[in-house]
Amino acid sequence: MxxxxxxxxxxxxxxxxxxxxxxxxxxxxxxxxxxxxxxxxxxGLVEVWNRTESAIQRRMIGEHAAAAAKQRADDAARVRNAAAVTGASEG
Structure with missing residues (x-):
């Protein structure tokens, strides 16, 4: 600039x-x-920024993978429970 x-x-x-x-x-x-x-x-700023941000996000995803898996399982259980109560399809 x-x-x-x-x-x-x-x-x-x-x-x-x-x-x-x-x-x-x-x-x-x-x-x-x-x-x-x-x-x-x-x-090359955009490329460097993209590589760096992607690496940070991949690291954070790895660090929080167990919590994300637990949340997905909890969400699936809630959907199943709601479907059982309402008689609706799980989707």
Whole structure:
């Protein structure tokens, strides 16, 4: 972004300057968005962010797998119990 003349501390900061309250898009905003996309593409930011976030989520899923399995079993039991009480199909 600095090469394009912008000085933002982080990749999300530029969106904070967007004027989203107007149906018209100022030329300066189009220039900023273009520079932002160019910067993100040239730096590989989106790919790095995606890999990192995915790794964090996979780790968290693994850490909480037992709790998720228990919740699924509890939910299934509730559905079975509700179906038995109402005479409805389990779905």
């Amino acid at each position: 600095k090469k394009a003349g912008y000085d933002y501390a982080d990749p999300l900061e530029s969106i904070a300057t967007a004027r989203l309250d107007s149906p018209e898009v100022p030329a300066a905003e189009i220039e900023l968005a273009t520079a932002d996309v160019t910067c993100k593409r040239s730096s």
